[in-house]
Each structure stands twice: as structure tokens, then as C-alpha cells.
Amino acid sequence: MIGAGVYATEIDAAMVNAEAQASDELRRSLLASTLAGLLIFLVVSVVAIWLVRRTVRPIRRTAEAMRDIAKGEGDLTRRLVVDSRDEIGELATQFxxxxxxxxxxxxxxxxxxxxxxxxxxxxxxxxxxxxxxxxxxxxxxxxxxxxxxxxxxxxxxxxxxxxxxxxxxxxxxxxxxxxxxxxxxxxxxxxxxxxxxxxxxxxxxxxxxxxxxxxxxxxxxxxxxxxxxxxxxxxxxxxxxxxxxxxxxxxxxxxxxxxxxxxxxxxxxxxxxxxxxxxxxxxxxxxxxxxxxxxxxxxxxxxxxxxxxxxxxxxxxxxxxxxxxxxxxxxxxxxxxxxxxxxxxxxxxxxxxxxxxxxxxxxxxxxxxxxxxxxxxxxxxxxxxxxxxxxxxxxxxxxxx
Missing domain, CATH: 1.10.287.950 (Methyl-accepting chemotaxis protein)
Structure with a gap:
């Protein structure tokens, strides 16, 4: 009976340790996942902002030029800079x-x-x-x-x-x-x-x-x-x-x-x-x-x-x-x-x-x-x-x- 009680105590201690290790690994995994997600979000945000700025800036220049022309105060000697060959560049060329x-x-x-x-x-x-x-x-x-x-x-x-x-x-x-x-x-x-x-x-x-x-x-x-x-x-x-x-x-x-x-x-x-x-x-x-x-x-x-x-x-x-x-x-x-x-x-x-x-x-x-x-x-x-x-x-x- 005495041996059985000792064995049960060890089992409980082992289980507690195992739970503690599992909790630590889970915590570390969650922290790594969170850090990785934040890093990916930051990278995606930076890339998205860069893409948005790259896309919106020519469109904004085109819109400003068209707004100046629409108000009758436009400078028709200005031209948009064509620095790409995509749809935005084609839009600037046609404009x-x-x-x-x-x-x-x-x-x-x-x-x-x-x-x-x-x-x-x-x-x-x-x-x-x-x-x-x-x-x-x-x-x-x-x-x-x-x-x-x-x-x-x-x-x-x-x-x-x-x-x-x-x-x-x-x-x-x-x-x-x-x-x-x-x-x-x-x-x-x-x-x-x-x-x-x-x-x-x-x-x-x-x-x-x-x-x-x-x-x-x-x-x-x-x-x-x-x-x-x-x-x-x-x-x-x-x-x-x-x-x-x-x-x-x-x-x-x-x-x-x-x-x-x-x-x-x-x-x-x-x-x-x-x-x-x-x-x-x-x-x-x-x-x-x-x-x-x-x-x-x-x-x-x-x-x-x-x-x-x-x-x-x-x-x-x-x-x-x-x-x-x-x-x-x-x-x-x-x-x-x-x-x-x-x-x-x-x-x-x-x-x-x-x-x-x-x-x-x-x-x-x-x-x-x-x-x-x-x-x-x-x-x-x-x-x-x-x-x-x-x-x-x-x-x-x-x-x-």
C-alpha cells in the first residue's frame, strides 16, 4: 500500500511537470506565432502602403490635372511622368x-x-x-x-x-x-x-x-x-x-x-x-x-x-x-x-x-x-x-x- 502511494505521487508530480512543460511550449508557440503574425502584418502593411502610394500617386496627379482643367485654371503644358509600363503608365500616356x-x-x-x-x-x-x-x-x-x-x-x-x-x-x-x-x-x-x-x-x-x-x-x-x-x-x-x-x-x-x-x-x-x-x-x-x-x-x-x-x-x-x-x-x-x-x-x-x-x-x-x-x-x-x-x-x- 505504501509503495502504491509513492508511485501515485510520482505520477502526479510527473503529470504536473508535463502540464507545466506543455503550458510553456504552448506559451512559446503562441508568442512565436504572434510575433510572426505581427511581422507578417508589418511587412504586408509596408508593401501595401508602398503599392498604394505607387498606384494612387499617378492617379492623384491625373485627377489633380483633370480638376485643374475642369476648373479652367489648368496648365496644359504639364505632362504626367510615365515611369511604368502597366495600366497606370498606359493611363498616364493616354492622358x-x-x-x-x-x-x-x-x-x-x-x-x-x-x-x-x-x-x-x-x-x-x-x-x-x-x-x-x-x-x-x-x-x-x-x-x-x-x-x-x-x-x-x-x-x-x-x-x-x-x-x-x-x-x-x-x-x-x-x-x-x-x-x-x-x-x-x-x-x-x-x-x-x-x-x-x-x-x-x-x-x-x-x-x-x-x-x-x-x-x-x-x-x-x-x-x-x-x-x-x-x-x-x-x-x-x-x-x-x-x-x-x-x-x-x-x-x-x-x-x-x-x-x-x-x-x-x-x-x-x-x-x-x-x-x-x-x-x-x-x-x-x-x-x-x-x-x-x-x-x-x-x-x-x-x-x-x-x-x-x-x-x-x-x-x-x-x-x-x-x-x-x-x-x-x-x-x-x-x-x-x-x-x-x-x-x-x-x-x-x-x-x-x-x-x-x-x-x-x-x-x-x-x-x-x-x-x-x-x-x-x-x-x-x-x-x-x-x-x-x-x-x-x-x-x-x-x-x-
Missing amino acids: NAFVSRMQEALRDVRRSTSSVNQAAEEIARGSDELATRTEQAAANLQETSASMEEITATVNHSAESAEQANQLVVATTQVAREGESAMQRVERTMADIDASSGRITEIIKLIDAIAFQTNILALNASVEAARAGEHGRGFAVVAQEVRTLASRSGDAAREIRGLIDTSATHTREGTNIVKQAGDTMREIVTSVARVSDVIAEISAGAREQNTGIGQINTAVAEMDTMTQQNASMVQQTSTAAADMSRHAQHLSVMVGTFILGNDSADQTETQKHSPSSGQRAALPRPATDPKPRRTRPVEEEWETF
């Missing part, structure tokens, strides 16, 4: 290419903006000068329209006067023709009177011859009565009376013949005068007909001038309307040019917020593409004329316009 393309595009935009600004200024100046000239042309057209209205009134008055003169000439022509007809009738009447005077003269000659023969017969009867003596005395008295009557008839016939001759002479003179008056009336009728034709032509020409001036007035009114429309379009062009210049300046200010580099080269290129002051075609300014506008030739005004 540098993108920034280069953007830099070139903004340079082109800056050059184009400068050219557009200069062109807008040129357009604005040209529009202002064209507006001034258009206003002068409108004033000239208004003066021309007023002058054409005065000319139209004058031509209308001339046409009315020519028409009245034509009517008067037509009436005068009719009166002259009636006078010519009357003169022809008078001429025929005078010819008839002349013929009648001739016939009366012949009759008077016949009466004179009869009176002469009667006187001779009475003389013969007186001679025979004287021979008869006392028986022929009565017959002698009768013969004497017959001689007296024959003598008186002869004297009267001679007087009538003288009167008829005088009347015939006057009639012939009147006939000649009437012929001359008829010729004069015919010449007057011919002249009046010519005057009527001339006045008719003048009246027709006045009507044509009136029609032509009406067409000119219509054309001037249309040109005035077109000039007003041109003035409105010029005003719109000037406003559009001012807006374009303002937008170009705003765009230039926006582009100026970026740093593009090679500013002197860009300015030289801009001056090369933009028209210089020496090469720019100067617009002709409207010439000032101290004289009244109506005294200038119309062709010169239109040529200037």
Missing part, C-alpha cells in the same frame, strides 16, 4: 496624349477666336460705313423721289397744256378748212360774177350796136322825110325822136359798158385776190395741219414721258423700299457682328484661363492668318459734297452707292 490634343485644339480655338474677333470688328466697321452710305443713299433717293414728283407734276401740266393746244389746233384746223371751203365758194362766185360781167358786156355791146344802127336808120328816115317834103314832116319828127332815143340809148349803153368794164376789172382783181386768199388759206390749213401733227406728237411724247416718269417713280419707290430693307439688314448685321465679337472676346477670355505655351508663336500664326491693316481692303467712304445733292449727277450717286 498626356489627351492633354496634347486639347492643347492643340485650344490653340486653334485661340487663333480662330482672334481671327473671328478681328473679322467681327471689320464687319462691324464695314456695317457702320455701309449703314452711313445706305442712309445717304436713302436721303438721295428721297430727294430724287421729290424731284421726280416735281418733274411728274411739270410733265402732267405740259401734257395737259399740249392736249389743250392739240384741241385748239384741231378746232383751228377745222375753222381753217371751213374758211378754205368758203374761200373756194367765194372764188367760184367771183368767177361766176366775172363770167356774168363778160356776158353783160357782150349784151351792152349788142345794145350799143343796135342803138348805133337805130341812129343810122333814123338818120336815113330823116333824110327820106326831108325829101318827101310836107308829107314826110311827121315822119321826120318821129325819126328825130328815134334818133334822140337811140343816141340816149347809146350813151346809156356806153355808160353801162364803162361801169361794167370797171366792175369786171374790179371783179377780176377780186378774183385774183380771192385766189391769193384761197392759196393763203390752203397754206394756212397745211401749216395748221403740220402744227396739229407736231402738237399731237408733243402730246404723245408728253404722255409717254408721263408713263416713263411713272415707271421711274415706281422704280424709285421700290429702290427706296429696298434701301430701307438694306438699312435694316445692315443694322442686323452690325448687331450680329457686335454679338459675335462679344462672344469671341468671351471665348478668348475663357481660353485665356488655360496655359497653352508658345504664346508668341500663336500670335505670329494669328497675325499670319488674319488680314493685316495694309492688306485689308479699305471701304470707300462716301464723299462729302458742299453743293446741293440735286446738282450731282445721278450716275455718280448710284456708282457711289
Whole structure:
């Protein structure tokens, strides 16, 4: 029993020692594992931090550059450093290419903006000068329209006067023709009177011859009565009376013949005068007909001038309307040019917020593409004329316009 108790005690002691050794080994194992874990954690942390910094730094630089560009304060001359050939390096390479393309595009935009600004200024100046000239042309057209209205009134008055003169000439022509007809009738009447005077003269000659023969017969009867003596005395008295009557008839016939001759002479003179008056009336009728034709032509020409001036007035009114429309379009062009210049300046200010580099080269290129002051075609300014506008030739005004 005593031996068994000793053996049990040794076993317990051995077990306690074994437990103590096991606890020490476990403690040492846990400590080694912990130290190894901490060491591995530190190594992994350092490697992770190095990898994160290596990866995040280029991305951060890219993000900062993109943020500067997005805010409009970026320097497009900067480039990312490409120190690897992985995805980060490819990203940096593509970003540098993108920034280069953007830099070139903004340079082109800056050059184009400068050219557009200069062109807008040129357009604005040209529009202002064209507006001034258009206003002068409108004033000239208004003066021309007023002058054409005065000319139209004058031509209308001339046409009315020519028409009245034509009517008067037509009436005068009719009166002259009636006078010519009357003169022809008078001429025929005078010819008839002349013929009648001739016939009366012949009759008077016949009466004179009869009176002469009667006187001779009475003389013969007186001679025979004287021979008869006392028986022929009565017959002698009768013969004497017959001689007296024959003598008186002869004297009267001679007087009538003288009167008829005088009347015939006057009639012939009147006939000649009437012929001359008829010729004069015919010449007057011919002249009046010519005057009527001339006045008719003048009246027709006045009507044509009136029609032509009406067409000119219509054309001037249309040109005035077109000039007003041109003035409105010029005003719109000037406003559009001012807006374009303002937008170009705003765009230039926006582009100026970026740093593009090679500013002197860009300015030289801009001056090369933009028209210089020496090469720019100067617009002709409207010439000032101290004289009244109506005294200038119309062709010169239109040529200037």
C-alpha cells in the first residue's frame, strides 16, 4: 500500500511537470506565432502602403490635372511622368496624349477666336460705313423721289397744256378748212360774177350796136322825110325822136359798158385776190395741219414721258423700299457682328484661363492668318459734297452707292 502511494505521487508530480512543460511550449508557440503574425502584418502593411502610394500617386496627379482643367485654371503644358509600363503608365500616356490634343485644339480655338474677333470688328466697321452710305443713299433717293414728283407734276401740266393746244389746233384746223371751203365758194362766185360781167358786156355791146344802127336808120328816115317834103314832116319828127332815143340809148349803153368794164376789172382783181386768199388759206390749213401733227406728237411724247416718269417713280419707290430693307439688314448685321465679337472676346477670355505655351508663336500664326491693316481692303467712304445733292449727277450717286 505504501509503495502504491509513492508511485501515485510520482505520477502526479510527473503529470504536473508535463502540464507545466506543455503550458510553456504552448506559451512559446503562441508568442512565436504572434510575433510572426505581427511581422507578417508589418511587412504586408509596408508593401501595401508602398503599392498604394505607387498606384494612387499617378492617379492623384491625373485627377489633380483633370480638376485643374475642369476648373479652367489648368496648365496644359504639364505632362504626367510615365515611369511604368502597366495600366497606370498606359493611363498616364493616354492622358498626356489627351492633354496634347486639347492643347492643340485650344490653340486653334485661340487663333480662330482672334481671327473671328478681328473679322467681327471689320464687319462691324464695314456695317457702320455701309449703314452711313445706305442712309445717304436713302436721303438721295428721297430727294430724287421729290424731284421726280416735281418733274411728274411739270410733265402732267405740259401734257395737259399740249392736249389743250392739240384741241385748239384741231378746232383751228377745222375753222381753217371751213374758211378754205368758203374761200373756194367765194372764188367760184367771183368767177361766176366775172363770167356774168363778160356776158353783160357782150349784151351792152349788142345794145350799143343796135342803138348805133337805130341812129343810122333814123338818120336815113330823116333824110327820106326831108325829101318827101310836107308829107314826110311827121315822119321826120318821129325819126328825130328815134334818133334822140337811140343816141340816149347809146350813151346809156356806153355808160353801162364803162361801169361794167370797171366792175369786171374790179371783179377780176377780186378774183385774183380771192385766189391769193384761197392759196393763203390752203397754206394756212397745211401749216395748221403740220402744227396739229407736231402738237399731237408733243402730246404723245408728253404722255409717254408721263408713263416713263411713272415707271421711274415706281422704280424709285421700290429702290427706296429696298434701301430701307438694306438699312435694316445692315443694322442686323452690325448687331450680329457686335454679338459675335462679344462672344469671341468671351471665348478668348475663357481660353485665356488655360496655359497653352508658345504664346508668341500663336500670335505670329494669328497675325499670319488674319488680314493685316495694309492688306485689308479699305471701304470707300462716301464723299462729302458742299453743293446741293440735286446738282450731282445721278450716275455718280448710284456708282457711289
